[in-house]
Amino acid sequence: MYFLVVEDEERAAAQLQKGLSEVSVVSDVCSNGLDAVALALKKEYDLIILDLMLPGIDGFEVLKRIRAAGVATPVIVLTARDSVTDRVTGLRSGADDYLVKPFSFAELIARIQALLRRGQALQHDELRVADLVVNFFAHRATRAGKHLDLTPKEFSLLSLMIRRQGEVLSRARIAERIWNLGFDSNMKIVDVKIGNLRAKVDGPHEKKLIHTVRGVGYVLEDRELAGE
Structure with a gap:
């Protein structure tokens, strides 16, 4: 948020x-x-x-x-x-x-x-994509029932992505929302942090939920990683 x-x-x-x-x-x-x-x-x-x-x-x-x-x-x-x-x-x-x-x-x-x-804003305290569950105010995320040990920034990043599930988020938008960085900042931090988050959320699971959209950014959704 x-x-x-x-x-x-x-x-x-x-x-x-x-x-x-x-x-x-x-x-x-x-x-x-x-x-x-x-x-x-x-x-x-x-x-x-x-x-x-x-x-x-x-x-x-x-x-x-x-x-x-x-x-x-x-x-x-x-x-x-x-x-x-x-x-x-x-x-x-x-x-x-x-x-x-x-x-x-x-x-x-x-x-x-x-x-x-x-206001239906952000619309629920808890959201689910496949077997990934994020409870925002309890500050807790699980995948397949197992607790994900996330840093505060990783949890904020996952929260943003699951609230915008299915929407491709540009690196610049992620950087602004999570780190309050401007468009002229180094966007490599986004790639690094997405990599860390992906390792924890998707690493041990056959179904991947965090996807790269080449040249654009990242999206969290329930689909296969075909073609990426």
């Missing part, structure tokens, strides 16, 4: 990003309302966590602008502003949920799960 965290307090933003990484969520962080709008319009996020008190423009205006531009990404407002008026304004401006600081990280994760489930 790929989130945008909009938070101008550096320590709070770092804690959020670290906590999200522990449940296999890759996140961009920005501290300015105008930058938040630009990123939300430019990139394909699965969810946005938005503070209200921001430099540039406040969170209410961020919501109005991205919704007016047609961005339907789920948004959770995470703020110290706890008045009923603020809550109503946030929800009317386009927020999907509103959580007041200080908050429990466990509650935030539960709200994220519920929100993504309601």
Whole structure:
């Protein structure tokens, strides 16, 4: 999963990003309302966590602008502003949920799960392809009933691929989503990490699920590796 965290307090933003990484969520962080709008319009996020008190423009205006531009990404407002008026304004401006600081990280994760489930976004906590099963919030993957010992980045990579099963993912898209690398970066890291993941997911099994599409990228799907 790929989130945008909009938070101008550096320590709070770092804690959020670290906590999200522990449940296999890759996140961009920005501290300015105008930058938040630009990123939300430019990139394909699965969810946005938005503070209200921001430099540039406040969170209410961020919501109005991205919704007016047609961005339907789920948004959770995470703020110290706890008045009923603020809550109503946030929800009317386009927020999907509103959580007041200080908050429990466990509650935030539960709200994220519920929100993504309601939006059918990413559509389930658990997905299966053939005998491969990935449970995102339990941070667990199995193949033929056996636990796969994956690093956090490998789990994030597998999560991205199984959520986009059947869709060919370019190296550039994978690099941006998993490592936040730009298009001018060295894409060899993608090939190396895909090789490591393939060894763990497909290595001991006759049926291969991770396939190379030459000159394009990689795809995870239930088919034979014919011609590759």
